[in-house]
Amino acid sequence: MTSGCPALGVGLLRLAILGTILLLWEALARSGLLFRDVVPSLAKIALALGHLGTDPDFYRNLRGTAAEVGVSLAIGGSIGVAAGLLLGGSRLLGKAFEPYIHYLGPTPKIIFFPVMIMWFGIGPGSKIAMGALSCFFPVALITAAGMRQIDEVLIRVGRSFRARPWQMATKIYFPAMRYPLLNGLRLGFGVAVIGVLLAETKMSNQGLGFMVMQSYSQFDMPGMYALLLVVFALAILVNATISRLGGLDSTQH
Amino acid sequence: MANRPLAEAKCLPAALGLGGLAAVLALTEMLIRLGWVNRFIVPLPSEVFVSFERIILEENVLSRFLATAGEALAAAFLVSLTGVALGAFLHRHRLLRRACESWVAGLAAAPLVLLYPLFLVIFGRNALTIVMIGFVSGLPPAILKTVEGFAGTPKVLLDVGRSFSLSPSQLFWKIAFPSALPVIFVGVRLGLMFSLINIVGVEFLINFGGLGQLVNELAERYDLAAMYAAICFVILVSVFFFIASEKLERWLLRSA
Structure with missing residues (x-):
């Protein structure tokens, strides 16, 4: 195995890995080792995915979550950029206040959700606030460093x-x-999605997080797998699109 | 005497930071007392400060801290063991690494914590679900940094080992692994941070376990001052953990 591994070999290996995972999944689903539908068959998940694609409720909730993430990114991102410019532009302010942002950044933001509910209510406002709070920290730190x-x-x-x-x-x-700005936007988007969706799973009556919890409470496991697959695919797709549009390679910047 | 301005220059940012924080707290206290901010939405900072004693004595915050720490430790053990082993495996098999590395990077960017309802079904509403969420969310950075660490082993070190006719196993344990250890630790630290964030988050979301559950319980009881105190406690614990692991990482990188 030399350093010049052909792309064809990589592609074939990926297909083989995917095939093996799917085969193992199907075998586990049919084995009866787990409770029924905890690992549903691939056909059931595919059916649920198809159902999701034609469900108007899914698109309504997707629009709700997308709007909340978009607004939270706009609010948290712009405040983060402003704070980053201020801290990065002044050595004194940077040294005085940046450590607080640096150390508050990796704290679990979801515990602020009760505070956000008190301040902004149980509607979309508290979800937007959660997303904005989550994305403020990486955007501010990366902008200041940039x-x-x-x-x-x-x-x-x-x-x-x-x-x-x-x-x-x-x-x-x-x-x-x-x-740095695009990288901040990319990271900010990732954490804003997590903030908004987790808040929706805790207390909400709309959004993809709410749909996931509905599937959970109705024990609609194929539906939950389908939703999670769509959410993961969308999050990774948007992340990759921002990277590609900005000519970013996450390992370089 | 010459050092005095230098010391003052070093102290000024810290004083400004602490002063700014104190000013915000004082302003909040004043606005609430004047009735400009509703005290049923934002409690008085002085009340929050006093509530620390209450959450320590009445809410068993220390045993809750130990519960969260235990879950984080279990997740960290799993992340270190599995992440480093998978990273080393990917490094050894270059084709597999090229096929899977971008997938692992994609997983690192995915909202893995959203899997918690699925884990609730599989493992039940117990500590195992919380540990598994911590494990899954901490795994991708540990794998990626382990691969990076092994890839960064200087070729000259490996050549020296080969010139001494070391076996592949000896080359790995005596040269590649010690050389990659600082970068591996960076990955394990990142993984542990992700784990801790998600563990506290899931505790809050499923109302089970340690510190996250405490915040949720106090919110449901509408004990605002104690809830803010509990949030401050979680933040202090996270910050302390972050600073300690950062210092350990710096020490490791320096001694490498």
Whole structure:
């Protein structure tokens, strides 16, 4: 096995792995080792996926979740970018307040959900707040780090042309920070999705998280698998799209 | 004397940070006392501070902390064992690595914690569900960093080992593994952070276990001050854990 592994070999191996997993799944489903439908047969999951594709309720809930994630990303992302620019632009402010964001970032945000319910009610507001709170931290930290990485020469060129603060932001800072900003957006999207969906599973009457809990309470296991597959596929797809659109390779930036 | 401005310059950001935090708390206290902020929605910071004693004495916060820590430890053990073994396996089989690495990276970006209703059905509403969620969510970073760690072993070290006619097993245990250990630890630490976040989150969501359940119970009892105190306690525990693991990681990277 040399370093020049042919792409064909990789593709074939992937197909073989997928095939093996599906075969093992089907064997487990038919074995009767687990309670009925805990591992449903592939045919049942495919049927549930087909049913989901034609269910108007699914699209209504998908729109609800997408709107909540979109608004939370817009609010949390813009506040995160503003905070990041402020902290990255001032050494004193960065040293004073960035450690708080750095250490608060990896805390479990879902425990703030009762607070968000008190502040914004049990409707979409509290879910949006959860998503915004979740995505604020990675966006702010990455923006601040990106701000500090800007080549000093570019900033001096902008100042020598007497660029106004707005011109500095749009002509120098944002173009020079496009990779960190997009990376922040990508990470922010990932955590906003988690924040919104988890909040929907806890207390909601709409959204994909609510649908997952409905399947759970009705013991509709094929339906739950189908929903989880769709949610995972959508999350990975949007993540990959943001990376590709921005020319990002997650391992490089 | 010359060092004094330097020391002052170092203290200024910390003082500004702490001062800013104190100012926000004081402002919140004032706004609530003036009636501009509803105290039935946001409790007085002073009440929250006093409630710490109550959650320690009456709500058994320490035994709940131990329950969460036990779950996190079990998940960490599983993540370290499985993640490092799978990472080493992927590194040894290059074709398999090329086929699977992007899948593992995709899983690292997927909202794995959403699997908890499924795990509730499979394992029941008990600690095993929480540990398994912690394990599953912590696994991808541990695998990815282990692969990265082994891939970064300097070739010259391996060549030295081969020149001493070491067997493949000796090459692995005496050279590749020690060399990759600091990066592997970074992965295990990341995995542990993901595990801890999801463990507390699932405890809160399914109302079972340690600290997460405490926050949920206090919210359901509408004991606002104690609920805020419990949230602060969870944050303090997370931050302490994060700082300790970060320091350990730095020490490992320095000594490597």
